[in-house]
Amino acid sequence: MKETIIRTVSGLLYTAILVASILSSELIFIILFYLLSLVCLVEMQKLLRLKSYALFILQAILFYLFSFLKFNQDATVMLLFITIFVNLFLVKDLIIVKKIPVFEKKKYIIIIFYLISSTIFLTLIPTIEGVFIPKLVIGIFFLIWTNDTFAYLVGKNFGKHKLYEKISPNKTIEGFLGGLVFSCLMSYAIWYYSPLFPTTLSDFSKFNTPLIWLGMAIILSIFGTLGDLIQSKFKRQAGVKDSGKLMPGHGGLFDRLDSIIFASPFIYAYLYILNYVS
8 A cells, every 4th residue: 555655646746747847848848858868878777787978978969969959850860760770670679589689789779779869759749840839748648658557457457368478477468458449549538628728738730630649649559568568678688677766666767768768759750751741
């Protein structure tokens, strides 16, 4: 009971800080996610048994160039292609190989593209139309939280078939499908009820259609689950249960953000293509 209370309070505080920062201003939003990415970088280096101060410098430079300055769209697209390629390669390693190879050079590639640049694309999502639209990324967070919550609840109560037992014994196919279905329902709710909240949800008209939100729900459910499994495999290889201890009852910060970080470049690519063709 005590652990549940601690977990609930910690989760609510995390959610409140996240939503408040996103709504406040673009600068505060970017600074917050730079700091969150900084913590995730520390936790990821521990998982990979790597200690490199150069990565912190590179992280600051990339955030400054892409998140703050948004200096070149062609460079952003190139970074997106490389990031998606590396992430899909990790999906291949997740499915095919018994142990994800993390030799020295690959450790740097994984951290730069799997973690740092993926987080950068999370900060670029609300400016996909050229202006800062904080409610777009809030809606995306609601989708990923819905997926995680109902994947857990459905899996716990109805799960019988393991999704990927050797990596994450508690995940089930029923849980994954439950998270997907409820995320799709949440996507419809975000679209349907947005006119009731003109100051919080209805100012991203181009993307505020039921089909676009449904597409985001599906992408987040699939790639969010893959991101969670990949991080679980890294933790299993490192012989640890959590990536850190920053959030009481939840583990490390990377444990909370692994799904949305991994899914963010795919969401950005989806919205970028829609914005380009519209």
